[in-house]
Amino acid sequence: MSSKSKKSNQSKKSSNDREPGVSKAPISVIFFVVTVLLAYWAMMELNTRAGGFNRYVYGPYESYKVVEAVQPGSGDDPIKRGANIYRNICSPCHQASGMGAPGQFPPLAGSDWVNVEGPNRMLRIVLNGLNGPIDVNGETWNAVMPGFGDVIASDEDLAAVISYVRNSWTNEASICTPEEAAAARADSGDRGRAWTATELLALPLEVQ
Amino acid sequence: MQKGYQLFFAILAVMVVSWLGLVVFPQVQLGNQSTREVKEIGRHYPTEPGSLVLNGRKVYQQAGCVSCHTQQIRQSGYAFDLVLNEVGDFPESISSKLVEAGKAAGVQVTNEKAQEQMANLPSTFLERVDFAVAQEVLQIFKDSGAKVAPNILPLGSDIERGWGPRQTVGLDYLYDQPLLMGQQRLGPDLANVGARLNDRQWHLKHLYHPRSVVTKSSMPAYTYLFDLQPIGEQPSPHALALEGDYAPEEGMEVVPKPEALALVDYLLSLKIENPVFEAPYMFTQAESGEANNVEMEQAQ
Numbered sequence A: 001m002s003s004k005s006k007k008s009n010q011s012k013k014s015s016n017d018r019e020p021g022v023s024k025a026p027i028s029v030i031f032f033v034v035t036v037l038l039a040y041w042a043m044m045e046l047n048t049r050a051g052g053f054n055r056y057v058y059g060p061y062e063s064y065k066v067v068e069a070v071q072p073g074s075g076d077d078p079i080k081r082g083a084n085i086y087r088n089i090c091s092p093c094h095q096a097s098g099m100g101a102p103g104q105f106p107p108l109a110g111s112d113w114v115n116v117e118g119p120n121r122m123l124r125i126v127l128n129g130l131n132g133p134i135d136v137n138g139e140t141w142n143a144v145m146p147g148f149g150d151v152i153a154s155d156e157d158l159a160a161v162i163s164y165v166r167n168s169w170t171n172e173a174s175i176c177t178p179e180e181a182a183a184a185r186a187d188s189g190d191r192g193r194a195w196t197a198t199e200l201l202a203l204p205l206e207v208q
Numbered sequence B: 001m002q003k004g005y006q007l008f009f010a011i012l013a014v015m016v017v018s019w020l021g022l023v024v025f026p027q028v029q030l031g032n033q034s035t036r037e038v039k040e041i042g043r044h045y046p047t048e049p050g051s052l053v054l055n056g057r058k059v060y061q062q063a064g065c066v067s068c069h070t071q072q073i074r075q076s077g078y079a080f081d082l083v084l085n086e087v088g089d090f091p092e093s094i095s096s097k098l099v100e101a102g103k104a105a106g107v108q109v110t111n112e113k114a115q116e117q118m119a120n121l122p123s124t125f126l127e128r129v130d131f132a133v134a135q136e137v138l139q140i141f142k143d144s145g146a147k148v149a150p151n152i153l154p155l156g157s158d159i160e161r162g163w164g165p166r167q168t169v170g171l172d173y174l175y176d177q178p179l180l181m182g183q184q185r186l187g188p189d190l191a192n193v194g195a196r197l198n199d200r201q202w203h204l205k206h207l208y209h210p211r212s213v214v215t216k217s218s219m220p221a222y223t224y225l226f227d228l229q230p231i232g233e234q235p236s237p238h239a240l241a242l243e244g245d246y247a248p249e250e251g252m253e254v255v256p257k258p259e260a261l262a263l264v265d266y267l268l269s270l271k272i273e274n275p276v277f278e279a280p281y282m283f284t285q286a287e288s289g290e291a292n293n294v295e296m297e298q299a300q
Helices: A002-017 A029-049 A064-069 A078-094 A120-128 A155-166 A178-188 A197-202 B004-030 B051-062 B091-105 B111-119 B131-141 B200-208 B258-269 B285-299
Strands: A133-136 A139-142 B036-038 B043-045 B077-086 B123-129 B147-155 B226-230 B252-256
Touching: A064 B131, A078 A155, A120 A155, A120 A178, A120 A197, A133 A197, A155 A178, B051 B258, B077 B091, B077 B131, B091 B111, B091 B123, B091 B131, B111 B123, B123 B131, B131 B147, B200 B252, B200 B258, B252 B258
Parallel strands: none
Antiparallel strands: A133 A139, B036 B043, B077 B123, B077 B147, B226 B252
């Protein structure tokens, strides 16, 4: 009797053993810490070496910024070059948005002095400044702008900043070439005083 | 089964994560690309291959070229050559700036050397400097009136071998369907073979018998792409000009089948000859002129 019951117990045990169960056991702290550290390391690697998962970034270039910076000839783009000059020289008054300041500085964005065929009148204003009343988009402004002919000494920089203004915000007008800038500078010569709106309107739109 | 649902979800999670990482994310990252205008060449890149090229591509697949040749140029780094193009209005200050730039790059530049560099424009005054140094030097010349251009040079063993001017990027494979990028290099890389070996006769001879043009080649001869036939009243205009041991016997000629001509068309269409935004390099006008000449030759 007793041996029989022992036997049945054993067979019961072995049938249980056929499918091992999951017992609760604490996870080793070291295992947990190592996993977290590995995950952290992997994320840092992706952060520094994956180039932000940008489609334009391939190794060995580190990031989109680097790819953009190493583009050959990007320094020759007049609009990019002009953007820097504008930021330094023009934006204190005309604002980075090109909207100017109400009652003080007329806007350049959408201005009917900017969106014209040639850059001649703009060049003159930048070279020698502007004095007295001027109509911009049907509104009369009365302010003084100093000349920047000495500040922007290089014809290429002058052409770049004019090109930037003529092709930024909503403006769409031709690029100003360094030759045009040089011609306008030579024509203004040693004028030495600011222009008035009436004088400017008498000038042709294109640089002669 | 104990904990069956846990096992099920664990397997599902593994599958989903791999599917996201291998299929979905790459598709989001590189998918839906389209041709793009490249300003250096003034046209869109890449261009759709013509039917002749596509036929050749089929021959390329059938002949198993892809098992020994890759079409993938690798790049391991980049450097800059700094070129002085114009001295500007203040030449006195430029020579000291050249010396200063040399110091930034760790190169000894004497005043006489600087004067010499200023006399022979355009002059490459610093070679193979890294990005940080190039930026520093540009900062030195900022507002000096001089024109200094950083010319980017892709670096890497593939580029040093002359296999291509830059690395290949996703855009280059836009019309490569199925992708023939290849996975082992028993032979040279072919991504730019159309530009570096631009000679139809050479390719035909090479396919007919590789050892006739490359002595140490281990490529098998694809003679089945050619007909060995007796010369008719006049020799065929396409017959290969084979010499020495590889020439056919007297009165016979080797004429390429249409498959061979199509394959060569495909090989000549494999070109990496313009920079793209992701893989810039200094593209000179002279090179583009050369490329145009080559295209004209092909048209003839």
